[in-house]
Amino acid sequence: MSIGQLINLARKDVINLVPYRSARNESNQVGIHLDANENPFVSSSGFNRYPEPQPVSLLQKLGALYGVSEPQLLITRGSDEAIDLLIRVFCQANQDGILITPPTYGMYSVSASIQGAFIESAPLLSREFVLDVDAIIKQWQPTIKLIFLCSPNNPTGNILDVDAVLGLCEYFCDKALIVIDEAYIEFSTSKSLTRFLNQFPNLVILRTLSKAYGLAGVRCGSVLAHPEIIALLRKIIAPYPIPTPVLQVVLDALSETNDERIKFQIKSIQIQREELRTFLQNHASVKYVYASEANFLLVAVDSPKQWMEVCRDHGIVIRDRSNIPGLSNCVRITIGTPEGNKTLQEVLRHV
Template sequence: MSNIVNTLLNDNLVNLKPYESARRLFAGGQDWLNANESPFANEYSIDSERFNRYPACQPEAVTAAYADYAGVDISELLVTRGADEGIELLIRTFCTPGEDNILICPPTYGMYAISAETCNVGVKKVPLKPDFALDTQAICAQNDVNLVFICAPNNPTGTTVDPADLEQILTHFADSALVVVDEAYIEFDKDNTRAGQLTRYPNLVILRTLSKAFALAGLRCGFTLANRPVIQALLKVIAPYPLAEPVAQIAEQALSVAGRTKVELQVETINRHKHWLQEQIAALPGFSITGDTRANFVLFHSIHNKALMAYLVEHGMLIRDQSKQHNLEGCLRATVGNEAQNQRLISLINDFLQQTGVSA
């Protein structure tokens, strides 16, 4: 067999472990509560009349609608194939392979590091404090980074960022690095968005997505908000046609007045189910809530972590094991599903506890 792959493979990819997405970890399941997806599936219409034409690089119907939604100027926005493409574009645009570094604050979203490693860009790590707050002093001590990634609300801890901490970081890196605030879950914590601070901080970048609250994970549509010079630089690197025509059509409908109203109502429902799920888990023996619940999931610690996870998988209930993340040993993360899914999760946990001889 030819050894051409091993011969040609980039050196920085030899030991790279790909991101363990929900679909890569498990081939099937009855209840998918491990990818922070919305339990809602909304209806949209598609017009195939323009499918024979290449789409616009930045379809104005989408960019104008999202700029209005986010409260920014259309020149301060870039639409991408999910927020993941925004992450990759930032690294490819502002980091030189083999020379520059990004900074992340684990435990946090895994794609920041993987995107950097794929591009042969270094990854500096400043872990969150035990209470999952930013270690601002340690972050500001890292002066050889081009991008600082901060997830707020953070995945998987569900925590937000202290405004004073973020302001200190933005000010410290004003002339040396872009500070990227990932607001993928901001609809569940809307009072803490930083979108209104773009004019104040030229080095502030915000990532958004339609995957979570907008219930469009399958669409792969994200947004990067930043000052115009940053957006113009990203446009040098982005693919010619990043947004497929059907995606643009659905995104435009989702961002209509009716679409936004529907999202607000669905977020209220998810938050209501989330508080119920949180209360139920917190009342279980050997369980405790970890972090905060400012997103669409509940992170919890269980002394039965491994055995419980195996039991749930066996019964088609898929949640996410976060034990390998920094400072999250024994922790599991459950996405908020619909009422029936949430009740089934609690029922299965109670069944597990009974079988193991623990009184629930």
């Protein structure tokens, strides 16, 4: 399968689009800048200039972090923007669609609906929430351009079987892009599928700094994919998606001095997750604690309503997921600090 054929899966109007070229795209030369209608007086914050569209320093940093070359990387405002860009590039409104494997992250279908793309489903097989490969193949039709898989999956927490995912990459190599959302991969013992990008040009990986890196507030995600797919996404992304303060915060946060701190936090969350699991498994009103390789646990309980109320009355917010098909009686609990988890356990003794 040539990359040219894969690119042809994209909307024709995007393929033919002449993208907006911002002043900073045209020239980033050092000198007196009179090309972008900016205020020439340096403000006290130093933000009078537009930022680089894709800051080279951040591309280098994230490229090294994720193990990809710069042309394989697009920096986005969180992975939510990445999901939206992919759907807008590949799905023609009222014609194309996406395939999802529910229960899964809600933004795939929300972004698809906004774009006027249809949504086909091949539900994960409970109780382990494994991929139903046969159903995915059966549900697929040529107008389905993107297959979204989430691993570890939100809200179930489990990692998807690597062989099943790679089998899908192979099967759909000339038919659809396989988008793996790895928002929670740092909490897992499994490795990112980035190492398969060169083998499968239809593989797209989403990463984010919102979870393990503790930067949900700065909005910084990444798409890792074949350079020609990245080039297509770059055509439609807003001219200056990465604000200068975000760049500064992210570069600081990814400095070597922070590396140990992030590793320590991930370890702490993993330990707390298993401690909370043990507590919950011994709790009288817990029916089942699902396997999780993420920073949360999905728990089936006797009465989600009561769990929500007791937690709320003690100032703790957990998430009721019981109205999602396949998740009746389930609540999702994010792993907090050791102190927060201790308080949670004390509170849950009241249920």
